[in-house]
Amino acid sequence: MPDRVALVTGGTKGIGKAIARSLVSKGIRVFMNYASDDKSAEEALNELNTGGNYARTIKADVSDQQQVNEMIDGIVRETGRIDILVNNAGIIKDGLLMLMPDSNWHRVIEVNLNGVYYTSRAVLRTMIGSRWGRIINIISPSALLGRAGQTNYSAAKGGVLSFTKSLARESARFGITVNAVSPGVIATGLTRYMDERVKTEFLSMIPAGRFGTPEEVAHAVLFLASDEAAYITGEYISVDGGLT
């Protein structure tokens, strides 16, 4: 997939970085978006922007429409296009609904759901113009099964899944596919700090008997981003060891 340009939101750490790495390895020019952690961004840039590879970092809060528009205009000015959008940026603010601070509800919706709206809307003009595009939204088993303590997160991710299906129908005519990938429990920086009891509880629910790797998620994203996946749209792929 040479000459193609990808934007991965939340692309400098964890699953996002693994996705960026796999796209870069196919010769795709990759912009890794991040919201605030300059140190991780610099590390990701040093790691990926090597040899003949093209990787850039770009700072923007996906929940801020103006920042999103400026980010996407900037990429289009520099490269003339965006072919692949991976909506990976996300936050959690878990808590039981009855006692949830309002701000935790709104913030999770703003980043995980509104963010997908802002980025997707902003890339469609360039994708329709080139009659080729891939939008891949990272969702969650919470969207599919629900999870106590995640009403906000599951509402946002469930919203993203339904958004995926509707936008797929709007954009299929233009050679644009819109799909989702649902990673189960993936070993990243976050799971490293999980306490043993929670780890054991999760493992007991996963038929594969282990956590997944960011690379296993990235493979599914790379497949959906490829020309070979042109006839798959409005779908989701779970990468969760059988969890759902």
Next chain:
Amino acid sequence: MEKETLIEELKALIIKSLKLEDVLPSDIDPAAPLFGSGLGLDSIDALELVVALEKTYGIRIPDEDVGKEAFASLSALAGYVIKNKK
């Protein structure tokens, strides 16, 4: 640019960008609505036309409220392009 000339140019652009192989420029009535009736174009076709118009004339059709005004007819579209082009 003369509005009449622009209308002819827009007819060609619509036929080309929406691949209306069976439509002649003379088939498009400048006073008729562009979408929903007449040419049988739907709202998803409009997306393609928005992208083509923005690219060709440097105008911006930011949302459907503006789109409704611009696509009321070919004549209205020509007026919108003249008013907004760079």
